[in-house]
Amino acid sequence: MKIAVLSGKGGTGKTLVSVNLAAVASNAAYIDCDVEEPNGYLFFKPQGIKTLEVTVPVPQIDGLLCNGCRLCVDFCKFNALAFIKDKPVLFPEICHSCGGCVILCPQKAISERPKKVGVVSEGISGNVRVYGGIMETGASSGVPILRELFRQSKKEEGLSVIDCPPGSSCMAMESIKDADYCVLVAEPTLFGTHNLNMVHELVKVFKKPFGVVLNKCVPGENPSEEFCLEHNITVLGKILFDHKLGELNSNAYIIADELSEYRELFVDLLHRIEGEVKA
């Protein structure tokens, strides 16, 4: 069973929820899909880490074979090739690795070389197998790293908790693709509700069953809760605003391992989700 945890807005508690769900399960995998800013490993501190470099193919042009016809430059939709002093010049950061220039060059002057865009890793922390990826700074897209991450974690047949990146663009979409269930984590603010609405649209388009966890709840108004009521959305659980939780979490402790009341909360939440998936 694959559970994806997402939120639209950053900082609502995706990592808190996903790390703790994986930690209270008897046997689980945790997959950190926020390859731009991964944080899950800070909590799990996994051991026995195996890493794998992720590369993408980028073109390299043989200046001797190139006759300056500029077919490649005109073809590249991403403007990753420019024609400077009668020769094509590559800007590898913008290249999408479509391979078009290689196929089309009439002189066969273009081949490909691997360019490192990040690393994926796998390690163990107690009962949890921890998977993660990290993008090189300056790289523009984490999608190739995500794809490798899912190839690596494919062998997981039990419970996988997928910690998604913020937003509702290509990266979030890629992360929830194979999920059986989506958990949306929402904050009780106007911003939180607005972004909850966005991921709500996303999970509906992908026809994923889903429910909401309301985080940082304070007495009084909760626009995200009102949104759930209005749209008839299942509220899976509520986490109250708590300085003690905030402090332990900010020091990257797994709260369910530290405080029994939170262990109970996440055990209940996991059961609730498992019930929803079976229903």
Add this chain to the structure above:
Amino acid sequence: MKQLLILSGKGGTGKTTIASAFIKLANAQAFADCDVDAPNLHLIMNRMGEPRRSDYYGLDKARINEDQCIGCGICKQNCRFDAISEKYGVYEIDSFGCEGCSVCEALCPVKAVEMVPALAGELMLYKKAEAVFSTAQLKMGSGTSGMLVTRVKNQMKDAANPRTELAIIDGSPGIGCPVIASLSGVDMVLIVAEPSLSGISDMERIVKTARQFGVKMAICVNKYDTNLNNTRKIEDYCGKESIVFAGTVPFDENAGKAINRGFSVVDIPCPAQQAVEKLFFTTMELLKDK
């Protein structure tokens, strides 16, 4: 026009809270929200009337004409984005997967592939008196956010009065293409950090990314009193890396309350308001500084 960009690496540290307060304090006449993936600034800039809306198209995307397709499969074999599927000899493009490279169009032996315009989002431009506010919303699942960010910034610059001295730009979380697109051409970046180990790790990565652009940087810590030890670590990091430590803002539930009512934190008297004002003046001095 001097451009100040607010970034954070980690999401939810308070970029929009700080940006909206700065816009208010500076009485900024040009501002933009570059978090096209999850824009929020418009929620508290709601006193500017209705925006002018325009469609944003990303790259054209492929479409296979079923009647012309001979089912050779060359397109699928050469698609690097796994965006072409085949069922009973019928080939189809997954528009979410297609990045618009047009390799399939170039290779199809019977010209059955056509590149068609694809709506990828919407640009909004608000105007009130001299003030302009540029923002956009990327269409869900879309991948061309860097291009849209550039459009948001250009829309702001084109609409602003040429005499406008200051522009405030709210950025997006992460370190990927929208952040990189937002960094180009700005005069200074203010990084809003959070005193958590996650926040520190993310701050270090955004610093590394921004450095590649050689742009002036300063760091502030929001909710600094939620973990004083980590706040100290951030201050030490700034010292070690020779980055200006611009100030701190305390945790204050009034900030959330103000936002929920569509106001900025400086609209109500509270400890956070005082701290943000101080941070604002420090930042303006740094921005002017050569």
